[in-house]
Amino acid sequence: MSERTAVSFQQTLDRNIFFKKTKDLKFSTQSAPGWKLFGKVPPRENLQKDSRTIQQEDSSGSLRSVSTPNLLNAGEYEARTGRICKPQAQSSRRKNLEFEPLSTTALILEDRPANLPAKSAEEAQRHRQEYDEMVAEAKKREMKEALKRKKIMKERFKQEENIANAMIIWNTEVLPNWETMRHTRKVRDLWWLGLPPSVRGKVWSLAIGNELNITHELYEIFLSRAKEQWKSLSETVSENDTEDSGASISDREASLELIKLDISRTFPSLFIFQKGGPYHDLLHSVLGAYTCYRPDVGYVQGMSFIAAVLILNLEEADAFIAFANLLNKPCQMAFFSCRS
Numbered sequence: 001m002s003e004r005t006a007v008s009f010q011q012t013l014d015r016n017i018f019f020k021k022t023k024d025l026k027f028s029t030q031s032a033p034g035w036k037l038f039g040k041v042p043p044r045e046n047l048q049k050d051s052r053t054i055q056q057e058d059s060s061g062s063l064r065s066v067s068t069p070n071l072l073n074a075g076e077y078e079a080r081t082g083r084i085c086k087p088q089a090q091s092s093r094r095k096n097l098e099f100e101p102l103s104t105t106a107l108i109l110e111d112r113p114a115n116l117p118a119k120s121a122e123e124a125q126r127h128r129q130e131y132d133e134m135v136a137e138a139k140k141r142e143m144k145e146a147l148k149r150k151k152i153m154k155e156r157f158k159q160e161e162n163i164a165n166a167m168i169i170w171n172t173e174v175l176p177n178w179e180t181m182r183h184t185r186k187v188r189d190l191w192w193l194g195l196p197p198s199v200r201g202k203v204w205s206l207a208i209g210n211e212l213n214i215t216h217e218l219y220e221i222f223l224s225r226a227k228e229q230w231k232s233l234s235e236t237v238s239e240n241d242t243e244d245s246g247a248s249i250s251d252r253e254a255s256l257e258l259i260k261l262d263i264s265r266t267f268p269s270l271f272i273f274q275k276g277g278p279y280h281d282l283l284h285s286v287l288g289a290y291t292c293y294r295p296d297v298g299y300v301q302g303m304s305f306i307a308a309v310l311i312l313n314l315e316e317a318d319a320f321i322a323f324a325n326l327l328n329k330p331c332q333m334a335f336f337s338c339r340s
Helices: 002-032 072-081 119-179 183-193 197-208 216-231 238-244 249-262 280-293 304-312 316-327 329-336
Strands: 053-057 063-067
Touching: 119 183, 119 197, 183 280, 216 249, 216 280, 216 316, 238 249, 249 280, 280 304, 280 316, 304 316, 316 329
Parallel strands: none
Antiparallel strands: 053 063
16 A cells, blocks of 8 residues: 555656646747846847736746736836936935045945945944045145146246246347357356257357368368268278378277267167167267367267267257367367377
């Protein structure tokens, strides 16, 4: 008897399990499209837009489809009732702050989420106090930086105004009467204030002078000689050139090679005198022409910096004239000629 009861119970259990699986499979294949209570079902193409179908569970435990045509969306509800559904406005997170420091934009004081225990009054007060202190410190720091930037801009505007005023004095008073005013106290004070960029090259040329009487044509001559020597450093120079120069061919070749090496190290942070820069060939030409103009001196390391500063403020030929006359001064000549 017990064996029959066990077999009957086993058959009933198997029948219920397979029947449940069959119902579920049937439901998944024949259920109407729409949206379910806990997940969306992709609608069919021939489904009307106004239909609303949900799945409900009947008393027997199975799911059935129920059409709800009276379920309205927000647009239909507004059209029928005449009421406008206003979207809930996002509340500002910082309503009470008159000043919002930039460094604390990601620092927002909020309550705990609803799924967590609420803060106690003491804890909330302590967090509020710490938050206010951080915002006040950030505000103080940013106000200090703003005052510093304002001070720097004020000094810059003042400097530009002084340069503009000095430029007017140089152009209207000093340069037209250079010989009579060059040694006056007023000009000396203007020198210490700095020369405006627009008159710097002209004032330098007048201050250095041209005692050597170098012309633009003479510069072109020595530049062409330098270019010829660059093309053929290994070729021998004629005896007349060697006697006039007073220097050996090896010394001249060494000077030309030293120019190439030293130019790459001239104001490297500017990247304008290195190979490929806008002033590389110009500086190379001025230094090469001077090597041919004064072969007894040649090129000495450090000359490129002086020539580079002149090139930035003068034309090529004028820069060579100022460079040659400046190095001809007793102090500079004694330094660069390495004479004891």
